[in-house]
Amino acid sequence: MDLKTTEDVATEEERKAADSVIGSAPPSWSDGLRPGVGGRVILGGQRRRANLRHLLLPTLHAIQDQIGWISHGALNYVCTRLDIAPAEAFGVASSYSLFSLRPTAQTVVHVCDDIACRAAGSDSVETMRGHFGEPDTTDGQLTWRTSPCLGQCEHGSAAMVTIAGSPGVREVLAPFNIHELDTVVSNTTAKRPPTPATLLNQVRSELHLLKRIGLVDPESLDSYRSEGGYQALRRAIDFGPEWVIRELKDAKLLGRGGAAFPTGAKWEAVAHSSVRPRYFVANADESEPGTFKDRVLIENDPFALVEALTIAGVTTGAEQGYIYIRGEYPLGERRLRSAITQAQSRGLLGDDIMGSGLKFQIEVRRGAGAYIAGEETALFNSIEGHRPEPRTKPPYPVDKGLFAKPTGINNVETLLSALEIISSGATEFIRYGTESSTGTRMFCLSGCVNLPGIYEVPLGTKLRELIQIAGGVTEGHQLTAILLGGAAGSFVGPDQLDLELSFEAVRMAGTTLGSGVVIVIDETVDMVAFVRRIAQFFRDESCGQCVPCRVGTVRQEEVLARLSLNAPLGSRQDELSLLDDLGSVMRDASICGLGQAANTAVLSAIEQQLIFSSKGNS
Amino acid sequence: MTSTVPISLQRRFDLTIDGKDVTVTEGQTILEACRQVQVDIPTLCYLETLTPVNVCRLCVVEVKGSRTLVSACSRKVEPKMEILTDSSRVNTSRRMVLELLASSVDLSLADDEVGHWMQQYDVHPERHGPQSDPAEEGERDRGHAGEHKAIDGSTAETVAQPIKRDNGQYLRDYSRCILCYKCVEACGVDAQNTFAIAVAGRGFEARISTEYNVALPESACVYCGNCVAVCPTGALMPTIEFDLRESGKWDPKSQTVTQTVCPYCGVGCNLELHVQDNQIFKVTSPLDHSTTSGNLCIKGRFGFEFVH
Ligand SMILES: Cc1cc2nc3c(=O)[nH]c(=O)nc-3n(C[C@H](O)[C@H](O)[C@H](O)COP(=O)(O)O)c2cc1C
Numbered sequence: 029m030d031l032k033t034t035e036d037v038a039t040e041e042e043r044k045a046a047d048s049v050i051g052s053a054p055p056s057w058s059d060g061l062r063p064g065v066g067g068r069v070i071l072g073g074q075r076r077r078a079n080l081r082h083l084l085l086p087t088l089h090a091i092q093d094q095i096g097w098i099s100h101g102a103l104n105y106v107c108t109r110l111d112i113a114p115a116e117a118f119g120v121a122s123s124y125s126l127f128s129l130r131p132t133a134q135t136v137v138h139v140c141d142d143i144a145c146r147a148a149g150s151d152s153v154e155t156m157r158g159h160f161g162e163p164d165t166t167d168g169q170l171t172w173r174t175s176p177c178l179g180q181c182e183h184g185s186a187a188m189v190t191i192a193g194s195p196g197v198r199e200v201l202a203p204f205n206i207h208e209l210d211t212v213v214s215n216t217t218a219k220r221p222p223t224p225a226t227l228l229n230q231v232r233s234e235l236h237l238l239k240r241i242g243l244v245d246p247e248s249l250d251s252y253r254s255e256g257g258y259q260a261l262r263r264a265i266d267f268g269p270e271w272v273i274r275e276l277k278d279a280k281l282l283g284r285g286g287a288a289f290p291t292g293a294k295w296e297a298v299a300h301s302s303v304r305p306r307y308f309v310a311n312a313d314e315s316e317p318g319t320f321k322d323r324v325l326i327e328n329d330p331f332a333l334v335e336a337l338t339i340a341g342v343t344t345g346a347e348q349g350y351i352y353i354r355g356e357y358p359l360g361e362r363r364l365r366s367a368i369t370q371a372q373s374r375g376l377l378g379d380d381i382m383g384s385g386l387k388f389q390i391e392v393r394r395g396a397g398a399y400i401a402g403e404e405t406a407l408f409n410s411i412e413g414h415r416p417e418p419r420t421k422p423p424y425p426v427d428k429g430l431f432a433k434p435t436g437i438n439n440v441e442t443l444l445s446a447l448e449i450i451s452s453g454a455t456e457f458i459r460y461g462t463e464s465s466t467g468t469r470m471f472c473l474s475g476c477v478n479l480p481g482i483y484e485v486p487l488g489t490k491l492r493e494l495i496q497i498a499g500g501v502t503e504g505h506q507l508t509a510i511l512l513g514g515a516a517g518s519f520v521g522p523d524q525l526d527l528e529l530s531f532e533a534v535r536m537a538g539t540t541l542g543s544g545v546v547i548v549i550d551e552t553v554d555m556v557a558f559v560r561r562i563a564q565f566f567r568d569e570s571c572g573q574c575v576p577c578r579v580g581t582v583r584q585e586e587v588l589a590r591l592s593l594n595a596p597l598g599s600r601q602d603e604l605s606l607l608d609d610l611g612s613v614m615r616d617a618s619i620c621g622l623g624q625a626a627n628t629a630v631l632s633a634i635e636q637q638l639i640f641s642s643k644g645n646s
Numbered sequence: 647m648t649s650t651v652p653i654s655l656q657r658r659f660d661l662t663i664d665g666k667d668v669t670v671t672e673g674q675t676i677l678e679a680c681r682q683v684q685v686d687i688p689t690l691c692y693l694e695t696l697t698p699v700n701v702c703r704l705c706v707v708e709v710k711g712s713r714t715l716v717s718a719c720s721r722k723v724e725p726k727m728e729i730l731t732d733s734s735r736v737n738t739s740r741r742m743v744l745e746l747l748a749s750s751v752d753l754s755l756a757d758d759e760v761g762h763w764m765q766q767y768d769v770h771p772e773r774h775g776p777q778s779d780p781a782e783e784g785e786r787d788r789g790h791a792g793e794h795k796a797i798d799g800s801t802a803e804t805v806a807q808p809i810k811r812d813n814g815q816y817l818r819d820y821s822r823c824i825l826c827y828k829c830v831e832a833c834g835v836d837a838q839n840t841f842a843i844a845v846a847g848r849g850f851e852a853r854i855s856t857e858y859n860v861a862l863p864e865s866a867c868v869y870c871g872n873c874v875a876v877c878p879t880g881a882l883m884p885t886i887e888f889d890l891r892e893s894g895k896w897d898p899k900s901q902t903v904t905q906t907v908c909p910y911c912g913v914g915c916n917l918e919l920h921v922q923d924n925q926i927f928k929v930t931s932p933l934d935h936s937t938t939s940g941n942l943c944i945k946g947r948f949g950f951e952f953v954h
């Protein structure tokens with residue numbers, strides 16, 4: 029391939045930012061231009077095979093962090109360094125919401141306007157508008173934009189502040205508070221001390237995944253080891269892969285990332301593959317609205333994820349692991365990077381893990397604002413430096429995943445459950461939960477509940493009990509509905525509080541546990557606005573690849589707008605049957621789970637008569 | 647792309663299509679199996695010479711045991727598969743895919759079959775409301791991922807926008823673009839290896855674009871026109887053809903196609919010269935031509951001035 033770029037050149041700062049990831053250009057390059065090719069036509073050819081493309085996303089991040097936006101000149105420089113066609117790199121950059129391809133203010137505040145904060149009554153968006161006017165202005169020092177769920181839902185409001193510079197600032201404010209925003213913006217050096225997680229109304233001895241939260245110092249490997257850390261890895265190495273896989277199978281562990289796939293079978297398929305290299309990925313993209321469990325685990329017990337992923341690596345014969353963490357989790361990312369460095373320095377990662385001769389390395393990759401990148405195959409594309417578009421399955425990741433090699437991928441909570449199984453044994457694990465939904469599960473309670481937060485309970489716990497543990501519905505208010513499973517989940521009514529939270533019971537009830545989201549809703553919540561926000565979410569997060577989802581999510585949003593403005597096209601019934609048809613094609617013909625689930629919450633809200641009925645509050 | 651396993655080593659096995667037993671060869675797609683027994687499957691993003699991207703979802707069929715429908719163009723056959731190509735789920739999805747496209751994209755110059763399918767599946771794009779006004783020039787190209795203007799549902803949003811006319815060879819009318827990815831594939835690994843265009847943005851704001859939407863002459867484009875040749879909707883069109891249509895002189899009945907071999911170099915690409923009023927308005931090459939697979943270079947595609 030001949031690479032050709034326009035004549036826009038990068039500034040020195042832009043080049044420095046890119047070089048911080050790629051390394052310096054060879055000395056023969058002057059001003060960032062490859063020598064001997066006139067600056068305009070650059071010969072790529074064979075060099076493309078070196079394949080540096082996977083550095084694209086980290087390099088774009090470096091430029092965004094330090095400069096505040098990605099200019100044409102900067103993109104050209106990245107493309108010549110990494111041998112990527114500029115049109116393709118632009119296609120990648122423009123698919124993430126945290127990248128700006130136009131000049132913008134140095135400080136950008138991303139303010140959550142999503143469903144859990146809405147249910148909690150957040151007025152951050154109005155506050156920002158009052159102080160700073162309309163969103164997304166390009167002049168001035170500070171601008172703001174609305175953001176989908178920032179994974180801080182237990183706080184009831186949230187914002188992420190980015191200030192471009194070297195080093196740049198990325199801080200989360202949760203709960204959101206305008207005075208604190210002033211402090212962050214005016215004092216860019218002082219880091220706000222992170223709030224340690226508290227375990228509300230939970231008895232530590234009954235906890236498994238959360239048992240170290242608040243006890244271990246997340247910055248200290250010694251502290252983690254003194255709480256029993258790295259004993260599981262020792263066991264996994266001593267007893268070997270077949271034992272680990274048998275324990276996972278005996279424990280009947282099902283994936284916690286949404287699809288409930290048996291974890292033991294997944295690890296086994298990778299371990300028994302005849303192809304090398306293999307990869308193992310921890311999916312920490314956590315972007316399902318209402319979900320914050322992985323964040324709490326990562327921020328407060330980062331070594332546990334590092335240890336669990338290492339076990340997955342040595343068990344499956346993968347020598348390279350990745351943790352893909354969403355770009356809105358700066359604290360979690362810092363702690364993971366620090367944990368990995370510490371583990372490396374003590375031989376718990378690297379070329380000779382615990383003296384066993386086994387190799388495993390972990391790299392952290394940061395997402396850039398794209399819910400779809402949490403879908404496993406889109407995530408692989410994202411790491412590889414391609415657009416985060418889901419691939420068609422089959423082939424499945426265990427056969428052809430990251431870099432087209434056999435790849436295991438698990439949700440953070442799944443990996444921590446596996447860690448628990450290896451350290452305490454399958455027999456102990458299946459003492460909790462039901463016959464086919466074993467173990468405990470993390471639930472994210474938010475909205476109109478007295479004690480929003482993370483709760484770990486055995487699978488099979490009744491919804492009513494869970495809400496009671498979280499202190500019940502806000503004082504003096506009436507429960508109207510619960511959103512289970514997130515935006516891709518569905519609503520259940522107050523009459524379904526006896527629902528057992530197990531995979532089988534929710535399936536029977538036609539709903540889902542999804543990523544463990546439980547958003548409690550009372551009569552103060554504007555249900556029509558709430559459901560419209562869900563529809564907006566799917567439209568905004570669709571990758572745009574397939575017709576049912578790309579256009580269907582737009583049409584769905586339009587129908588809801590018309591119905592809520594009481595301006596139906598034809599009769600109300602016509603509109604409802606249009607919604608049904610949209611649901612059919614999205615569910616049946618979309619490529620991935622995003623499009624397939626884009627209408628379940630909407631349809632369930634209508635079925636439950638939460639919107640557009642004489643009973644609903646519209 | 648067809649399988650590279652030598653034919654002698656490929657297994658043959660049985661499956662059923664709409665209840666009828668069919669013997670197929672391992673590595674075939676469901677689409678190929680259906681075509682072999684004359685079962686029609688509508689396709690939009692599929693082309694024999696390109697790697698299937700399976701994004702339009704028009705070709706979906708029902709496979710027993712599968713939770714969702716599957717795309718016939720990319721899914722490989724498996725022993726004992728029970729395939730339904732005409733079930734009510736299949737027909738609903740096909741009707742809706744066409745309806746979603748027709749309500750958001752100008753399909754008036756799409757291949758003739760599209761019109762037939764619209765009738766066959768009883769498609770009613772007007773159900774979604776009157777179409778929105780075209781976007782201003784560059785508006786769709788400035789979109790920020792994950793954001794869109796607030797809507798009230800009074801119109802059906804479309805991709806309508808001004809035509810991009812920035813070179814002498816062909817123009818780009820993305821109001822007609824169904825985002826089938828064919829042009830991107832033809833410009834990339836499947837043929838041209840130039841990568842002048844790619845999909846940018848996401849969701850409904852996704853679009854075919856050069857980097858930062860620069861005009862084609864500033865981009866890497868070499869005017870091979872391979873993208874124009876594969877575009878199924880007339881979004882990419884030779885300028886001469888466009889001007890003929892605009893001036894009202896477009897007259898398919900008076901058009902002829904002449905076969906010849908490209909005179910420019912020794913490769914020997916077969917050319918089909920499309921002529922009206924003694925003027926060549928388009929040059930194509932047969933998809934099944936062993937040298938070209940439908941692809942040409944700027945000389946063969948657009949170098950026909952000398953003939954006049
Ligand atoms: C649109 C979409 C978004 C997803 N986002 C996530 C995510 O953020 N985290 C996650 O663990 N899984 C996510 N998944 C599920 C993954 O594709 C995959 O099933 C999961 O990582 C497998 O891990 P598990 O077996 O441990 O559940 C998502 C799926 C879809 C369709």
Ligand code: SF4
Binds near residue numbers: 569570574577
């Ligand atoms: S369903 Fe939506 S998100 Fe998934 S591939 Fe299709 S367009 Fe992309």
Ligand code: SF4
Binds near residue numbers: 868869
């Ligand atoms: S004319 Fe050729 S080089 Fe130019 S965009 Fe089309 S396929 Fe690519």
Ligand code: SF4
Binds near residue numbers: 822825829876877879
């Ligand atoms: S321009 Fe034509 S070929 Fe390219 S994506 Fe659009 S419709 Fe398909």
Ligand code: FES
Binds near residue numbers: 318
């Ligand atoms: S942080 Fe606001 S909805 Fe999750």
Ligand code: FES
Binds near residue numbers: 688701704706
């Ligand atoms: S033709 Fe199969 S998905 Fe487009």
